Amino acid sequence: MIESVMFWNEPNNKSHWDPAIDPDWSQFATMINLAGQAVADVNPDVTRVLGGISPIDPNYILRLKGMGVLDNVDVVAVHGFPLDWNLWQIGEWPAKVAEIEAVAPDHPVWVSEVGVGSFGAEEVQVFGVQKTAELLVGRVPRAYWYSLFDLPREWEATTRHKEAEGSSYYRHFYMGLIREDGTPKPSLEAYAPYADRMGIMQWFHYEDPRLPNAVAWLKRLGVRHLRTGLSWADSFRPNALDWFDRQMEALQDFDVMATFCFTPEHLGVEPHHTSPPRDPQQFADFCAAMVERYAPATPVKLHSAGRG
Template sequence: MIEAVMLWNEPNNLSHWDFQLDPQWATFGAMVRAAGAAVAAEAEVTRVLGGISPIDPAFLRLLGDHGALDAVDAVAVHGFPLDWNHWPIHEWPARLDEVRAAVRHPVWVSEVGVSSFGAEEVQEFGLRRTAELILERAPRVHWYSLFDLPRAWPATTRHREAEGSSYYRHFYMGLLREDGAPKLALRHFADYTPALGICQWFHFQDPRLDDGVAWLRKLGVKKLRTGLSWADSFREGAEAWFDRQMRALEPFDVTVTYCFTPEHRGVRPHHTSPPQRVEEFADFCARMTRRYAR
């Protein structure tokens, strides 16, 4: 069921990797090298560098200097020009071109989305325009996301309410509202599947899993990106949850993202921390790939 393995998520975003502890990303580069080799030893799957946000070719060149790009088969970018990025949506082709000029790898768009924070019509426009601009320009495009983030759950971001309205946009990225009601953009999504995939993170023991699978089937989705958390692997019942999640996702071509440092294994106790030993993350990647790749 796994067609690709993504190593971390947004490593140049402080919300996902504490580069104040790893200012030149040397530890991150070593971690990718170790994890990439560990995954390759287990299965023939596409290894993808965690999608970068913001889109920064210089950052990719830095990782190339660390040897990290030699351990992956593709790189990925994330873009949200109608919500957080400081560039207009029509620049998508140029942004992809500048990344292609910096690397020899295929360039995936592993997260792209538009919130309905201001108006559902904005998201509706953003979906259709995004598909027009990039669907034929990238080998994988994953729309973020299927579900709105429940308001009772925190968004994975470093600033939280200090971000003002930018923080609250995290909760309105779905095609479905928190109560399950469809938004305006949903009626267009099936026009672009199966070429257009979805990125949907399922949290530990996520009650939305079965409904999510049903909606993905209904929309004709074939390509799905999700995650398995290294931090969650230390929870009681983690193996049973991982098995249930991956069994439910068997109908799809899954890109599984390995990320999030267990607090007790980090340089500091936080999921964004570099690990004390990069080999431990590589071991997690190997175990998950061995268990779920075919």
């Protein structure tokens, strides 16, 4: 069910990893090294992806490289949103990829999130889909469009300062190809010709009611590659494994990259999902357990592995 795993999400973004606690990323590096080794021990055929970085910063990759992280991952990943949050133009995508290739020449570079929102105008998003595909399809081995669905307005976007960020915050709610009410935007039609070559990144919240509809749309579009998440924090919720099982079973027809992230509050140095864990081995153990369950070296059917 899982062909690749991603260790964390945007670790150089303070909305996802707290630099006040780990200013030199040494705790992060230790955690990823342990996780990379643990996953390789369970199934060496699963591709290990370093959490997609945002901003795209070659010096950050060099820092992690110096701490041995690239020895324990197979792929380096980047995220970019040049028409919404980044201070560079969409046409710079090939150069941004090349910056990372230059400092990690032995690792493929995947674009694990790229998106353009419809916050300003839906026509801008149509342009963004088409231009992104022109620049990245064939340039990188994998690119994932963020996202299939708009984020519902009653939910919160995962950012540090929420509404205080102004329009930067509200843009998070307009990144989908399909509106919150389930109707397709013009960008969906623009994306469709590239669906078999440019994957989708879609987060599913705990017991997300959108899962069946997402699967139906992904199959209708002919999407092959899907990136999603299995939250370490959610693994401590009631019946978490049942939810994980249902999610992964629903996605079994796709080539799935599972992102492992979010520190459980009770296990963090500070009680927050961006905090380094007090014991990094616990994150590695979670990653290994998820790979053993959903991508074992000897495949087994999900129902025979048991639930709960």
